[in-house]
Amino acid sequence: MKNCVHPINCIIPPHMAERILEKGSPVQKKKAEEYIRIAGQIRGQRQMLAELTRKVRAAEGERNRKVYDARNGSSLPGNLVRSEGDAPTGDAAVDEAYDGSGATYDLYSEIFSRNSIDNKGMDLLSTVHFMEGYDNAFWNGEQMVYGDGDEDMPEQERIYNRFTKAIDIIGHELTHGVTQHEANLVYRNQPGALNESFSDVFGSLVKQRVKNHTADQADWLIGEGIFTSNVNADGIRSMKAPGTAYDDPLLGRDPQPGHMNDYNDTTSDNGGVHINSGIPNKAFYNVAVELGGYAWEKAGRIWYKTLCDELDGSSDFQAAANSTHKVAGDLYGNNSTEQRAVYNGWKTVGIIPGSDNHGGCRGSIRRILHSLFDGSNS
Amino acid sequence: MAAILKEQMDQEQFHIYFERSGGFTGISTSIEMDSRELAPGEAEELKRLIVHSGFFEAITFDNRFVHMPDQFYYNITIEHMGKKRTLELNDGSVPDLFRPLINYLVRAARASKKKH
Numbered sequence: 010m011k012n013c014v015h016p017i018n019c020i021i022p023p024h025m026a027e028r029i030l031e032k033g034s035p036v037q038k039k040k041a042e043e044y045i046r047i048a049g050q051i052r053g054q055r056q057m058l059a060e061l062t063r064k065v066r067a068a069e070g071e072r073n074r075k076v077y078d079a080r081n082g083s084s085l086p087g088n089l090v091r092s093e094g095d096a097p098t099g100d101a102a103v104d105e106a107y108d109g110s111g112a113t114y115d116l117y118s119e120i121f122s123r124n125s126i127d128n129k130g131m132d133l134l135s136t137v138h139f140m141e142g143y144d145n146a147f148w149n150g151e152q153m154v155y156g157d158g159d160e161d162m163p164e165q166e167r168i169y170n171r172f173t174k175a176i177d178i179i180g181h182e183l184t185h186g187v188t189q190h191e192a193n194l195v196y197r198n199q200p201g202a203l204n205e206s207f208s209d210v211f212g213s214l215v216k217q218r219v220k221n222h223t224a225d226q227a228d229w230l231i232g233e234g235i236f237t238s239n240v241n242a243d244g245i246r247s248m249k250a251p252g253t254a255y256d257d258p259l260l261g262r263d264p265q266p267g268h269m270n271d272y273n274d275t276t277s278d279n280g281g282v283h284i285n286s287g288i289p290n291k292a293f294y295n296v297a298v299e300l301g302g303y304a305w306e307k308a309g310r311i312w313y314k315t316l317c318d319e320l321d322g323s324s325d326f327q328a329a330a331n332s333t334h335k336v337a338g339d340l341y342g343n344n345s346t347e348q349r350a351v352y353n354g355w356k357t358v359g360i361i362p363g364s365d366n367h368g369g370c371r372g373s374i375r376r377i378l379h380s381l382f383d384g385s386n387s
Numbered sequence: 388m389a390a391i392l393k394e395q396m397d398q399e400q401f402h403i404y405f406e407r408s409g410g411f412t413g414i415s416t417s418i419e420m421d422s423r424e425l426a427p428g429e430a431e432e433l434k435r436l437i438v439h440s441g442f443f444e445a446i447t448f449d450n451r452f453v454h455m456p457d458q459f460y461y462n463i464t465i466e467h468m469g470k471k472r473t474l475e476l477n478d479g480s481v482p483d484l485f486r487p488l489i490n491y492l493v494r495a496a497r498a499s500k501k502k503h
């Protein structure tokens with residue numbers, strides 16, 4: 010489009026300009042963007058213009074957050090209440106979802122050079138005020154969804170606050186999206202517990218980075234602030250000391266194991282994905298603390314590369330141990346301080362990297378049983 | 388199973404077992420309720436919600452999103468007039484008509500925990 014002064018006379022069709030936007034050099038991109046802008050204005054195609062602007066932003070790695078309000082109903086995404094660049098709304102859940110997804114995007118972008126959830130600039134969509142008395146948050150494959158806790162109960166009986174209150178929960182949900190686009194760990198048994206653990210790991214890193222905490226300063230709690238003062242609970246999970254996050258007559262006791270000897274062979278919760286995640290969580294904590302400094306710099310980098318390049322849908326704890334050990338060697342050298350920390354971190358929870366013992370004899374029997382009977386009750 | 392009308396529900400007692408599992412917290416909650424042990428107003432309300440949900444008419448649910456991370460799983464069994472039906476649902480498959488019944492059962496489960 011050399012010296013093309015009048016867009017109507019330009020011969021570049023829009024789809025070609027779009028392609029230049031995606032694949033061209035920075036100078037070409039800028040020219041194509043200008044061409045499309047002018048062409049769009051002349052044709053009056055505002056919608057096309059907005060969509061292309063969004064594509065340009067996504068390609069350049071710009072955040073595009075959208076927060077919706079379900080107004081206590083169940084339809085998703087609900088009503089759009091805050092878009093990228095909008096001022097705070099004054100609704101705590103809306104603003105927390107906006108800020109938390111921004112902080113998560115920033116961790117992935119600035120530390121791991123990742124362009125959003127899909128690494129292609131995907132919009133970050135959140136819905137708050139989902140249902141009534143919905144004490145939960147989830148990832149539905151396309152977006153994050155948050156409930157307000159048990160706000161439908163009398164105040165003195167409430168156990169939960171709104172689920173956006175803990176920034177690591179936001180990082181956790183968004184990471185389910187990242188995992189879906191990378192290793193895509195099956196949400197069942199050990200791969201499912203690993204899926205959960207990666208979400209806890211990066212959720213915690215989002216919080217640690219926002220608070221500027223080193224590994225030894227961090228609390229390593231998941232869901233701190235989610236429980237009301239009516240119950241005896243620090244949070245939902247502790248990566249530092251799995252099994253100690255809560256102990257209360259209403260909630261029961263935190264059931265997470267921190268060692269393979271205590272692996273829970275339940276069928277509930279997809280094979281205990283929120284329970285056995287305590288084991289890889291603790292392994293990550295061990296590695297981060299042994300290495301010291303900011304956990305996202307080395308331990309986080311090893312875990313991120315493992316999630317993206319090494320694991321697949323059926324990877325189990327042993328595969329995660331082996332792969333993080335290999336990645337630490339690739340990144341920092343064999344027998345480096347970093348690789349030794351990874352080895353020690355997993356060994357302490359009962360998994361020896363490279364041993365291929367899949368959690369010892371008990372683990373092998375369990376795996377055979379699972380392979381025989383899985384699927385039959387899914 | 389044939390449709391059960393409100394009049395029939397009114398005449399007969401019923402028994403419910405409800406469990407909600409999964410979720411971000413992984414903390415499950417459950418309750419068992421029998422119409423004979425409920426206050427008259429409570430039994431009426433529960434009957435109304437069961438009829439509203441179409442529990443005995445609903446045939447199948449789309450549970451494809453069974454592995455949607457952190458969603459809740461619901462298991463509801465109702466015994467009524469010598470018949471028993473169990474439905475397994477999740478947040479991806481719950482029809483809107485079931486939400487009031489599930490909300491009621493979740494609240495009842497919370498209140499019963501409080502008493503113990």
Ligand SMILES: [Zn+2]
Pocket residue numbers: 181185205208411456457
């Ligand atoms: Zn999760």
